[in-house]
Amino acid sequence: MTSHLNHERAPIFETLSNYARTGIYGFHTPGHKGGRFAAPELFELVGRSGLALDLPAMTATDNTFHPTGCVREAQALAADLFGAGETFFLSAGSTLGISTALLATVPPGGAVVIPRNVHRSVVAGLVLSGALPRFARHEVLDECGALGVSLAAVREALDTMPQPSAVLLTRPSYYGIARELAAVVRECHTRGVPVIVDEAHGGHFKFLPPGGPPPALEAEADIVVQSCHKTLGSLVGSAQLHVGRDSLISAERVQHALNLLQTTSGSFLLLASLDAMRRWLWQEGTSLFAEAVAAASKLADEIDAIPSLRVFCAARDARLAEHAQDPLRLVVDVSGAGWTGFDAERFLRTEHRVEDEMADHRNVVYVLGPRDDEAARSRLLAGLRAVSKQPRSNPKARPSSLGPQPSTSLLQPPIPPLAMSPREAALARQTRVRRASATGRTCAEMVMFYPPGIPLLMPGETVTAETLAVCQQLLAAGATPYASDPTFETICVVQ
Ligand SMILES: Cc1ncc(COP(=O)(O)O)c(C=O)c1O
Structure with a gap:
């Protein structure tokens, strides 16, 4: 340069x-x-x-x-x-x-x-x-x-x-x-x-x-x-x-x-x-990342060759024609082995001493980079081979596992109407009500479930029966709520 x-x-x-x-x-x-x-x-x-x-x-x-x-x-x-x-x-x-x-x-x-x-x-x-x-x-x-x-x-x-x-x-x-x-x-x-x-x-x-x-x-x-x-x-x-x-x-x-x-x-x-x-x-950014990408691509090929595991590859998916993929973000789909990403994450952490960036119902996601530890890469590979050799039948690993509805409606939750600006709602006098009686109230906080990691409610939005129904399905499917009440039994609304 x-x-x-x-x-x-x-x-x-x-x-x-x-x-x-x-x-x-x-x-x-x-x-x-x-x-x-x-x-x-x-x-x-x-x-x-x-x-x-x-x-x-x-x-x-x-x-x-x-x-x-x-x-x-x-x-x-x-x-x-x-x-x-x-x-x-x-x-x-x-x-x-x-x-x-x-x-x-x-x-x-x-x-x-x-x-x-x-x-x-x-x-x-x-x-x-x-x-x-x-x-x-x-x-x-x-x-x-x-x-x-x-x-x-x-x-x-x-x-x-x-x-x-x-x-x-x-x-x-x-x-x-x-x-x-x-x-x-x-x-x-x-x-x-x-x-x-x-x-x-x-x-x-x-x-x-x-x-x-x-x-x-x-x-x-x-x-x-x-x-x-x-x-x-x-x-x-x-x-x-x-x-x-x-x-x-x-x-x-x-x-x-x-x-x-x-x-x-x-x-x-x-x-x-x-x-x-x-x-x-x-001084060395380009060469450091070239080495990292070469090592990542080798690792991805090795994982992809493991029976029933699959490395997510945007280039192979016609739906992602307009997208490019970070070669250092390794997304490993373990659902083919009947595992959820959450189970695989726990297993790899405790049995093989490798920690991921995140997991979802089907994937474990790793951040790779320059100077990654070679021995840890081998442990990850060995751990994933062990996952493949111990097939499970966890129904939550299936694509529709987020609930009985077609998964797209849970992945694309309805957007509630905005009753007031996020600022007005977040700074207004607030009260806590039971979720079951929150319909029609103006939400004062952000409520998200993981998966799918998309906000169900933002401050200022009206809590609707439709949104609450989706929340209910997500809870039933084992998704984790992220809200001021970690159980999501109650919700913070504008007074
Ligand atoms: C997409 C996205 N934007 C913004 C942030 C905030 O970044 P920081 O933790 O550096 O404040 C994060 C953090 O996880 C993120 O994932």
């Missing part, structure tokens, strides 16, 4: 290390004073050198609100590498980036087009910004959950008046499926509507060999949010928000929104991890 910037530098990392080396004593925060006042077990865990670099925003280190020093330089280097106009480092995950993006693009009461299967951080962003959701249709496959939103579905949402202030898409899905994006962005841009992409799971796309999903910035998305900690090797909680080179939303506007939400005590260790990551990716 070529650039006029010096990518051999890691400005934040160097600034922190230099400060720690100067011998200056810090009569300032943090209270652990370079580890002197850290609990002994914390000291043992993080170490003197790690604690010495755990510094706050101050003159010597710059800040993330109006950066003028090493943060500004490091963000410029990241923007250059990732192909952005400007990049913001985040130390509170993509969650912070998504709310920032919504605050920067959608005024209170404005509409934002989103798919129904958004991450909970998008719902938080709706509450914070006062935006109104407009749902774009998306298809769902039993094999790999929700697919991306098609150009036709985006057009339909854009044709509805009033014109939305933004379109927010999740790409890729948890299963590593990424829908073609460039045409969607072009369509939105011809109508002056900016596109935000939740690329939480796709920060590494830039470094994949040809054939992998192109990164959203290449498709000229306006704002792209990436959880670098998920797939790029920086510390947990570190993330990036990129503003596209020709973005309809100015970087100044984004900084303004970010400054409403971010802490004044962001972790500089996390920022330094983004900086060091960027330098390494500049």
